[in-house]
Amino acid sequence: xxxxxxxxxxxxxxxxxxxxxxxxxxxxxxxxxxxxxxxxxxxxxxxxxxxxxxxxxxxxxxxxxxxxxxxxxxxxxxxxxxxxxxxxxxxxxxxxxxxxxxxxxxxxxxxxxxxxxxxxxxxxxxxxxxxxxxxxxxxxxxxxxxxxxxxxxxxxxxxx
Numbered sequence: 001x002x003x004x005x006x007x008x009x010x011x012x013x014x015x016x017x018x019x020x021x022x023x024x025x026x027x028x029x030x031x032x033x034x035x036x037x038x039x040x041x042x043x044x045x046x047x048x049x050x051x052x053x054x055x056x057x058x059x060x061x062x063x064x065x066x067x068x069x070x071x072x073x074x075x076x077x078x079x080x081x082x083x084x085x086x087x088x089x090x091x092x093x094x095x096x097x098x099x100x101x102x103x104x105x106x107x108x109x110x111x112x113x114x115x116x117x118x119x120x121x122x123x124x125x126x127x128x129x130x131x132x133x134x135x136x137x138x139x140x141x142x143x144x145x146x147x148x149x150x151x152x153x154x155x156x157x158x159x160x
Contacts, residue, residue, distance in 0.1 A: 003025075004025050094123055098129070099141075124153070125146070129145045
């Protein structure tokens with residue numbers, strides 16, 4: 001969704017919406033509703049010159065390969081559980097399949113407190129971190145995976 005009715009907030013060179021207008025617009029989606037999204041990120045404006053820069057990007061075929069490998073990892077992990085994907089994990093199965101070591105547990109606890117996360121957001125972060133670890137072909141969820149998953153929740157902290 002756009003951050004305001006004109007779509008340009010927080011760029012004050014383009015956005016003329018008042019702060020109450022922005023808050024009213026963002027209020028159309030409540031925090032409990034936002035909690036139901038696994039990933040919430042802000043898409044930043046991109047400069048035309050950046051579009052013209054030829055940077056080496058991962059090909060669609062390579063991305064598809066990683067996704068298929070992650071699906072295979074999940075199919076093997078959950079073969080006896082009537083689960084196909086990490087998104088289907090329940091709080092009980094999260095405890096079994098998303099175990100964290102002490103560094104990761106400390107990081108998640110700090111994020112939970114600082115970002116005032118709900119239990120639902122906590123579980124969503126763990127499921128996303130599990131998926132990121134699978135895409136990275138990692139058996140364990142590491143600080144790197146958890147940090148990335150936490151970043152995908154930063155939007156609700158910024159605007160809500």
